[in-house]
Amino acid sequence: MGVLVVGSVALDSVKTPFGEVQDALGGSATFFSVAAAYFTDVSVVAVVGADFPERHVEFLKSRGIDTSGLVVEEGETFRWAGVYGYDLNDRDTIYTKLNVFENFLPRIPDRLAASEFVFLANIDPELQLSVLDQVSSPKLVACDTMNFWIESKREVLSRLLKKVDVMIMNDSECRELAGEPNLIKAARMVLDMGPKTIVVKKGEHGALMADRESFFSAPAFPCEDVFDPTGAGDSFAGGFMGQLAKTKDVSAANIRRAVIFGTVMASFCVEQFSVDGMASLDQADMEDRFRALKDLSNFETETKGN
Amino acid sequence: MGVLVVGSVALDSVKTPFGEVQDALGGSATFFSVAAAYFTDVSVVAVVGADFPERHVEFLKSRGIDTSGLVVEEGETFRWAGVYGYDLNDRDTIYTKLNVFENFLPRIPDRLAASEFVFLANIDPELQLSVLDQVSSPKLVACDTMNFWIESKREVLSRLLKKVDVMIMNDSECRELAGEPNLIKAARMVLDMGPKTIVVKKGEHGALMADRESFFSAPAFPCEDVFDPTGAGDSFAGGFMGQLAKTKDVSAANIRRAVIFGTVMASFCVEQFSVDGMASLDQADMEDRFRALKDLSNFETETKGN
Numbered sequence: 001m002g003v004l005v006v007g008s009v010a011l012d013s014v015k016t017p018f019g020e021v022q023d024a025l026g027g028s029a030t031f032f033s034v035a036a037a038y039f040t041d042v043s044v045v046a047v048v049g050a051d052f053p054e055r056h057v058e059f060l061k062s063r064g065i066d067t068s069g070l071v072v073e074e075g076e077t078f079r080w081a082g083v084y085g086y087d088l089n090d091r092d093t094i095y096t097k098l099n100v101f102e103n104f105l106p107r108i109p110d111r112l113a114a115s116e117f118v119f120l121a122n123i124d125p126e127l128q129l130s131v132l133d134q135v136s137s138p139k140l141v142a143c144d145t146m147n148f149w150i151e152s153k154r155e156v157l158s159r160l161l162k163k164v165d166v167m168i169m170n171d172s173e174c175r176e177l178a179g180e181p182n183l184i185k186a187a188r189m190v191l192d193m194g195p196k197t198i199v200v201k202k203g204e205h206g207a208l209m210a211d212r213e214s215f216f217s218a219p220a221f222p223c224e225d226v227f228d229p230t231g232a233g234d235s236f237a238g239g240f241m242g243q244l245a246k247t248k249d250v251s252a253a254n255i256r257r258a259v260i261f262g263t264v265m266a267s268f269c270v271e272q273f274s275v276d277g278m279a280s281l282d283q284a285d286m287e288d289r290f291r292a293l294k295d296l297s298n299f300e301t302e303t304k305g306n
Numbered sequence: 307m308g309v310l311v312v313g314s315v316a317l318d319s320v321k322t323p324f325g326e327v328q329d330a331l332g333g334s335a336t337f338f339s340v341a342a343a344y345f346t347d348v349s350v351v352a353v354v355g356a357d358f359p360e361r362h363v364e365f366l367k368s369r370g371i372d373t374s375g376l377v378v379e380e381g382e383t384f385r386w387a388g389v390y391g392y393d394l395n396d397r398d399t400i401y402t403k404l405n406v407f408e409n410f411l412p413r414i415p416d417r418l419a420a421s422e423f424v425f426l427a428n429i430d431p432e433l434q435l436s437v438l439d440q441v442s443s444p445k446l447v448a449c450d451t452m453n454f455w456i457e458s459k460r461e462v463l464s465r466l467l468k469k470v471d472v473m474i475m476n477d478s479e480c481r482e483l484a485g486e487p488n489l490i491k492a493a494r495m496v497l498d499m500g501p502k503t504i505v506v507k508k509g510e511h512g513a514l515m516a517d518r519e520s521f522f523s524a525p526a527f528p529c530e531d532v533f534d535p536t537g538a539g540d541s542f543a544g545g546f547m548g549q550l551a552k553t554k555d556v557s558a559a560n561i562r563r564a565v566i567f568g569t570v571m572a573s574f575c576v577e578q579f580s581v582d583g584m585a586s587l588d589q590a591d592m593e594d595r596f597r598a599l600k601d602l603s604n605f606e607t608e609t610k611g612n
Contacts, residue, residue: 087487181393183510184528204489205511206523217512217525217602222490256605290607296523297603299562301596 002041003245005032005250006106007234009056009070010045013081014273016088016228024274025056027078027146027296028121029140031231034275035265036119037063040245043112045131049077049100053100059279075100088089088229089203108134114234117245119237120164122146125156132163140250142166142241143195152176152200162194165250168237170201171208183208184215199240199259200248209259212254218259219297221267221289228273232266236276239265264289308347309551311338311435312412313427313540314361315352315376319387320579322394322534331362332582333384334427334450335535339573341544342425344592346551348544349418351375351437355358355383355406356499375415382408394535395509414440423551425543426470428452431462438469446556448472448547450499450539456483468500471556474543476507477514489514490521505546505565507539507572515565517558524565525603527573527595534579538572541584545571547569598608 003279012026029046031204036042043066050072078101081094108115116139118130128143135141143164149157150173161167167190173182177193178186183200187210190198200208202220209216240262247254252288264286271277318332327503335352342348349372356378382409388530394450412433414421422445426434434449441447449470455463463483467473473496477489483499486490489506493516494559496504506514515522531583546568553560577583 089487117322156529172322181395182530182532184530188530202511205508208528215528215602215604218605219523219525219603220522222521224488224490224494226488253606257607260605288552294605294607296521299522299524299566300559301598301600 002043003117003119003241004043004108004112004113004115004135005029005036005038005121006045006108007032007119007123007130008078008101009044009048009052010078010080010101011052012230012274013079013094014084014228014230015082016084017086019225019273021176021273023079023092025059026080026231026274027225028234030060031234031269031275032119032121032238032241033060033065034063034278035235035269036242036245037065038265038278038283039239039242039261042066042242043069043115045106046101046114047071047073047104049073049075049095052077052188069112071107073100080228084229089224091229106131116140116240116248118142119241120144121234121237121255122149125149125153129156129160129163132160134254138243139248140165142168142237144168144237145173147176153259158193160237161190161270164195165296166197166199166255167195168199168201168240170203170233174198174200187215190252197255199262201236203229203232207259207263209255213252216256216259218256219293220265220273221263221293223270226270227277229270231275232270235269236262239263260290261286262292263293308349309342309423309547310349310351310414310418310421310441311335311342311427312351312434313338313416313425313426313429314384314407315354315358316386316407317358317383318536318580319400320390320534321383321388321534322526324391324533325380325579327579329385331365332386332537332580334540336348336366337540337575337581338409338425338427338544339366339371340548340584341367341541341575342548342551343371344546344571344584344587344589345545345567346423348372348548349375349421351412351414353377353379353406353410355379355381356381363571368401377413379406390535397535411489412437412440422446422554423547424448425547426450427540427543428455429457431459431466435462435469438466446471446550448474450474450538450543451479453479453482460588464499467496469537470501472503472505472561473501473506474505474546476509476539480506481587493521503561505568507542509535509538513542513569514566517561519558522562522565524562524569525551526529526601527569527599529576530575531591532576532607533583535576537581538576538594541575542568542572545569566596566599569599
């Protein structure tokens with residue numbers, strides 16, 4: 001059955017020191033889907049406006065993504081515009097126009113109700129909960145969120161956390177949710193809220209994964225040419241869930257590998273605008289970076305003679 | 307011959323959310339020496355005032371550290387005071403009283419001139435250069451610096467960089483020295499300035515090592531109880547240089563292991579005030595954390611069945 005993702009499909013206008021794009025294909029479900037489709041079948045549930053360019057739908061279909069759950073409504077598509085400074089860690093949002101996304105009520109088509117792997121991209125936690133009511137018995141549910149929901153809907157988020165297997169969030173969100181600056185403690189505290197596993201995305205510093213037994217520290221891919229960080233987190237989630245769904249293996253060892261595949265997809269994402277960096281990869285491209293990440297973080301425990 | 311370190315021996319007054327100390331044993335050469343002494347012989351060249359408590363000298367000697375290069379001068383010892391907030395990444399310096407350190411002119415005793423491993427802790431780069439004039443033909447020289455020298459003595463620092471083998475600095479210093487926010491690019495740019503290897507310390511995010519052939523990403527030890535980060539960087543350098551000097555192996559593979567031993571020593575340092583966290587370890591303590599770091603960062607490249 002592959003992966004079901006529920007999130008946003010949007011039109012992004014992004015300016016970085018290296019260039020700019022207007023109304024480019026964006027949104028959490030988009031980045032996730034394009035990344036995950038390299039691993040497994042992907043079905044997307046989202047909403048766009050009547051203005052959404054048909055060529056974007058065609059592109060998603062060309063990647064093998066099931067867009068039958070992409071609802072078109074009267075009105076305009078969700079639009080986001082942002083500007084990144086020279087230090088790409090900082091960005092300013094110019095505008096967020098929710099448009100048709102404002103009244104998005106995700107409806108999971110019957111034939112997707114038995115999805116085994118479900119990713120709840122960053123949307124209102126009430127909607128994330130409503131998605132879980134519509135799927136029968138998923139093997140693994142992963143979830144993203146953001147500071148806005150942590151601050152405005154903490155109680156709903158708490159209920160959601162009890163129902164997800166893997167929480168994927170960035171480091172500042174993890175610290176904020178836990179109310180604890182020490183990231184190791186904060187990750188443990190989020191685990192105490194329900195999920196079996198937490199994956200903390202740290203951008204250029206890689207990712208930290210924790211379950212009740214152990215921590216895993218994954219390096220970032222050493223990208224010298226970060227062109228546009230937009231979508232990196234959702235591309236990470238796409239590689240992560242794609243690997244899990246492809247192998248149907250949710251062991252701790254495979255979750256580590258999934259974190260690395262997430263890292264690989266994020267590294268391709270940031271090298272170009274929109275989903276361009278992930279538009280035409282082949283299996284060897286991904287395996288090369290997977291192995292490079294192994295070499296990058298490997299050290300021998302014993303001296304092999306001198 | 308072990309390791310020669312030239313730097314500061316100081317009295318630190320530190321306040322963190324977890325407690326405070328007055329005039330505790332501190333200084334770059336101190337943290338470095340205590341860490342390195344677990345691996346190899348260490349000789350320290352530094353200056354203190356007549357007020358420096360004899361018990362601190364006795365402590366260093368008890369750790370096997372050669373303090374015959376510790377000059378006592380009329381006047382007061384270098385004192386630093388700082389306060390850390392709840393987020394231990396931020397600290398405010400309350401005062402820096404250089405005292406006798408202000409006129410420190412490191413003189414390397416003749417019997418240390420043949421030192422094979424030399425660590426130039428963070429002091430004026432002119433003094434770091436003068437140390438190199440006094441050592442005959444070291445096998446490996448490593449060097450630390452800080453933003454103050456990058457801003458005020460860039461030309462001298464450039465000359466120094468051509469003479470050191472390993473530059474050890476934190477991420478903001480690396481970005482500032484290179485004038486480049488992308489850390490991967492910045493690290494390469496620092497390598498172009500001379501050193502064969504750069505080790506970038508990233509605090510809770512671990513360390514990044516680069517030479518002309520490859521990058522190495524080391525995780526941080528997952529410390530849940532960071533009590534006082536003061537001295538972590540110098541303790542890291544002590545573990546790093548200690549491992550190299552102990553093995554006399556400066557291969558890329560052993561430099562990776564040295565980065566991990568640096569990480570181990572920094573993790574012990576931050577768990578208590580001053581050098582208390584490193585005061586009485588045994589070999590097994592260090593090996594346990596070394597192996598824990600291996601487990602923390604390890605992932606299998608192949609699925610081993612299901």
